[in-house]
Amino acid sequence: MESKEKSIARSLLDIPVTEPETAVVQVTRLGLSITLREIPYNKLTALRGTEDADLHYMLASCVSPNFKDKAWYQDHMGCPTPVDALKKLLRPGEVRAILRQCDTLNGYGPGAVITLEEEPDVLQDMAVGAALEDLEKN
Numbered sequence: 001m002e003s004k005e006k007s008i009a010r011s012l013l014d015i016p017v018t019e020p021e022t023a024v025v026q027v028t029r030l031g032l033s034i035t036l037r038e039i040p041y042n043k044l045t046a047l048r049g050t051e052d053a054d055l056h057y058m059l060a061s062c063v064s065p066n067f068k069d070k071a072w073y074q075d076h077m078g079c080p081t082p083v084d085a086l087k088k089l090l091r092p093g094e095v096r097a098i099l100r101q102c103d104t105l106n107g108y109g110p111g112a113v114i115t116l117e118e119e120p121d122v123l124q125d126m127a128v129g130a131a132l133e134d135l136e137k138n
Contacts, residue, residue: 025101027094035064038105055083061102
């Protein structure tokens with residue numbers, strides 16, 4: 001008979017490795033589409049406690065457009081760093097909305113983690129409810 005530890009390790013080995021998820025958000029005021037991607041946990045934790053952590057989180061998640069391009073932030077926007085250019089470009093509410101999508105990609109959205117103490121039908125209802133709530137927000 002297999003021990004509990006071996007059983008848990010075996011179930012972890014069965015978790016499929018997937019490509020990072022992506023999502024596109026639109027900043028309607030600017031007519032700007034931003035493509036975001038899921039980022040690794042170690043990169044996420046490294047951003048904690050840094051100055052302007054929210055904007056650094058957004059920069060780390062952003063695939064397109066390339067806000068880190070020196071031609072954009074320095075030459076076009078006249079700012080010394082990409083963070084300063086984003087402060088100049090985006091409103092605080094727009095940053096919060098973009099970060100909500102980043103959080104969802106990284107598993108911090110509703111329904112991403114659920115307890116297993118409930119009955120299976122209740123779990124399914126909770127997951128569907130969370131997904132519908134998430135759709136209504138977007």
